[in-house]
Amino acid sequence: MPSVDRLDITDYYITYMDKATQYGRVFEHFDEDGDGRISAKELRQCVEAIGGELTEEEAEAAMEYLDADGDGLVGFEDFVRFVEGGKEEEKVKDLKEAFKMYEMEGSGCITPKSLSRMLGRLGQSRSIDECQVMISRFDLNGDGVLTFDEFKVMML
Template identity: 70%
Template sequence: MDKHQLYERVFNHFDDNKDGKISPAELQQCVRVIGGELSLEEAESAVEFLDSDGDGLLCFDDFVRFVEEGGEEQKVNDLMEAFKMYEMDGSGSITPKSLRRMLSRLGESKKIDECKVMISQFDLDGDGVLNFDEFKVMMS
């Protein structure tokens, strides 16, 4: 069974009223069955975000996007943890000094000027440091 068939089977299982759509409540039930936690508000937000035709429900293609992008929240959490390791000084930004310190801990010796150049490649607002959004771009 390929991935598409598996998604279709899961979709059809949770489409209680067999209308070819999954409601926020059905999505919440689906996530609960696979061991996740999703409040009704979170399910409604997910449906609103992914709903391609504006009917307040997920069609099969919307559902596939939900499943395949479901790890997005975990990726953001992992990036936030990595960002905090590089940031280190509580400023909310990665500075050339904090980047140098972290690279040194990883066994890579860099000069401050080299760290400034590394940061400048992803410093979208030109302030000389990386905020979290710029860090996400750098890591993608």
């Protein structure tokens, strides 16, 4: 029977490979001439194929934004970085929403009292002392509360 660690690694590998395969398929769809790079023209054609509009200037601006090596084309690595970056922004947005639930009335930080209150609402009753210990594990500046940046480190 495989160990838990081996299963976790296998699950991660399968997930990663599925994601890479999916990204590859989308990238190949954009890369109409099959040269391994997406041009501004190819980007415009794909956007138009799905019913959108992209001017030549907008396509060139997108190329500049996405192109890491400055060759005027978007390679697979640039494409993946763009797709993954969007997911990172989504994660941060979700974390900000979660943070607001735990923070103390707009104070910009999670206090032991606000953490205790929120955990109680979630059915996980904890004393303020227990919450102080929980916070201290991720309280990078030692001020006894969690800022959003500290919360983000804890959650990611």
